Amino acid sequence: MRPERDERDEIRVLLVDDDALALRTVCSILESDEAITVAGQEPDGLAACRWAAENRADVALMDIRMPHRDGLEALRTLRTTAPNLAVVMLTTFSRTAYVEQALAAGAAGFLLKTAGPEEMVMGVRAAASGGMALSPRVARWVVATYGPRAADHTNEATQRIAALTERQRHILSVLATGASNAEIGRRLHLSEGTVKGYVSDLMLVLQVRNRVEAAILAHQAGLTG
Numbered sequence: 001m002r003p004e005r006d007e008r009d010e011i012r013v014l015l016v017d018d019d020a021l022a023l024r025t026v027c028s029i030l031e032s033d034e035a036i037t038v039a040g041q042e043p044d045g046l047a048a049c050r051w052a053a054e055n056r057a058d059v060a061l062m063d064i065r066m067p068h069r070d071g072l073e074a075l076r077t078l079r080t081t082a083p084n085l086a087v088v089m090l091t092t093f094s095r096t097a098y099v100e101q102a103l104a105a106g107a108a109g110f111l112l113k114t115a116g117p118e119e120m121v122m123g124v125r126a127a128a129s130g131g132m133a134l135s136p137r138v139a140r141w142v143v144a145t146y147g148p149r150a151a152d153h154t155n156e157a158t159q160r161i162a163a164l165t166e167r168q169r170h171i172l173s174v175l176a177t178g179a180s181n182a183e184i185g186r187r188l189h190l191s192e193g194t195v196k197g198y199v200s201d202l203m204l205v206l207q208v209r210n211r212v213e214a215a216i217l218a219h220q221a222g223l224t225g
Contacts, residue, residue, distance in 0.1 A: 011128045012039040014055075016048040016062040016071070017090065022113065026061065026090070029117045036124060045074025052082045058128045060087045061111070064098050072101050079106045086127040096141060103142075106210050109133030130196070131180030132211050139178070142216065157221035160206050168202040169223065171195065175211060176218035 013030055015038055017023050023041050030036045039057050042048045046069035048062060060078065064071035075087050086108035091098060099110060108127045111120055112135045123133035134142070161169060174184045181195045188195070199211075208214045 009035070011036045011059065011124060012057045013037065013124060014040045014042065014048060014051060014057040014060040014062075014085075016042045016045065016060060016066070016074070018043045018063065018066045022063070026120070029120050030061075030124060032117065033121045033125075036121065045069030045071055045077075048074050049077050049081065052078055052085060057085055059108070059124050060085055061090050061124065062087060064089055064091050064102070072098065072105060075102060075105050075107055086130075086133075088123060088127050088133045099138065099141065103210070103212050107212070108210070109212070110138040111135050112137060126178065126180050129180035129182050130199075130211070131183065132178045132215065134178060134212075142212075154220060154222070157217050160217065161221045161223060163205050164202055168198055168205070171198045172202055172214060172218050173223050175199065176215040176223065178215070 013036060015023055015026055015030075017026070020043075027038045027041065031038055040051050040055055042051050044066040045062070048060065049069070052060070062071045062074060069077075071089055075089070078085055078087055087106070088109045088111055089098070089102045089107050090111050090113055092113050102110070109123060109132045111123045111133055115123070115135050119135060123135070127133040161172070164172065170188065171184055174187055179187065181199060182192050184190070184199075185192045185195045190198075203211075203214055206214055206217055208217060
């Protein structure tokens with residue numbers, strides 16, 4: 001579980017991409033934000049795992065298709081070896097199967113390589129604060145993909161959410177919008193630490209591995225309206 005952080009804290013980012021130009025471009029975008037520091041840059045998943053074993057970062061922004069060890073394999077490794085590191089996949093979104101695999105493996109979100117500077121910065125900030133970093137196009141795809149399945153899973157989702165307290169359900173409904181713990185706290189007039197506790201508890205009750213799965217379950221149960 002990632003430690004609580006103040007929005008003013010430095011956000012350390014590890015960039016992973018075998019395209020040197022892409023690395024320079026993303027680095028320039030992120031470091032235009034005074035709160036973000038690019039702490040490391042690596043060309044593939046194997047090097048990224050080695051870097052993370054010896055250094056600290058809050059967010060890893062990682063390409064999927066790379067030599068030696070691709071982003072999906074590296075993600076699975078990092079979820080075990082660096083559980084406090086929020087891994088966000090950086091992609092062209094050419095294959096939606098990658099999205100499903102990465103979400104199942106515990107990715108903190110998806111950002112597109114074509115994303116504008118503001119979207120990329122906000123995505124990294126969201127991931128660092130415990131939120132979901134999803135580009136609008138990816139978010140629409142998630143809803144469109146899981147929406148048709150909702151009819152088959154509505155009863156199961158509703159039953160699982162019924163086990164939550166009223167406060168947990170309220171927090172889940174806000175979490176499903178992609179809000180970070182700090183944003184949920186501001187909206188519900190709770191401290192970030194209190195929200196963090198509620199989120200941890202509701203994820204255990206729902207038996208989900210990450211916030212994206214929790215959000216999908218909320219959509220399936222109609223909790224988001």
